[in-house]
Amino acid sequence: MSVVFENVYKTLKQKNKKTKVFEAADVTFSPDRITGILSPSGAGKTTATDLTTGKLRPDFGRVKRSSLVSFPVGGGGVFNNLLTGRENLAFLCRVFGFDPRPIIQFVVDFADLGKTIDKSFKLYSRDERTKFIFASSYAIPFDTYVVDNSLIGGRGPFRDQCTSLVRERMETSGFIIYTSSPTVIRKYCNEFYVIDRMSIQQTDTADEAIALLGEATLRDGDGTSEDATGGEIQLVNPG
DSSP states (O other): OOEEEEEEEEEEEETTEEEEEEEEEEEEEOTTSEEEEEOOTTSSHHHHHHHHHTSSOOSEEEEEEOSOEEEETTBGGGSOTTSBHHHHHHHHHHHHTOOHHHHHHHHHHHHTOGGGGGSBGGGOOHHHHHHHHHHHHHHSOOSEEEEESOSEESSHHHHHHHHHHHHHHHHHSEEEEEESOHHHHHHHOSEEEEEETTEEEEESSHHHHHHHHOGGGOOOOOSEESSOBOOOOOOOOOO
């Protein structure tokens, strides 16, 4: 097993509003599969991503990880603007237990960053930031990569490189892809689930998942993004 939700309850609280997202959710994601979890916008996709990676904890129940699970691919919230790119990667490597030297070198070469790696992260251009974040997402050899909508980033030649890298990683690692896109689960995935009625349910095929939710509730896309996501700095949970 890779990631297991056991009787998970989660309610989000914003100001005076409470939104119940999951109620008694039970699911086991296999470590060697490319798993697609289809979800309408606003149904709990990002909450499920954050529960999977450990950014959020359930209100009740538990999420167990028996393999090394990534932070959200393309998510900038794990990087500190006050540190350099090199320092950010060194910190992540310490958290996950890897030698930082080959991983830093991979990111520098893959994203063609050169001396930018030693600049403060807050000084990166939008393009440099996107290249750094997506290269970093795949530089650490996780057992399972977790995706919230976008698994490929950047533009032009870098996007093409990123596409090839994703295919390489899919040969050796599992993926848990939370998406609102029918195209993404059809193109990449070999195991299928939906987020529906505050639970995560398995289906036999991509078409069955799409039909269960209704195509009108979904938002199609190709799983790419020109920009990485931002957000506040979060401590990653490798356990």
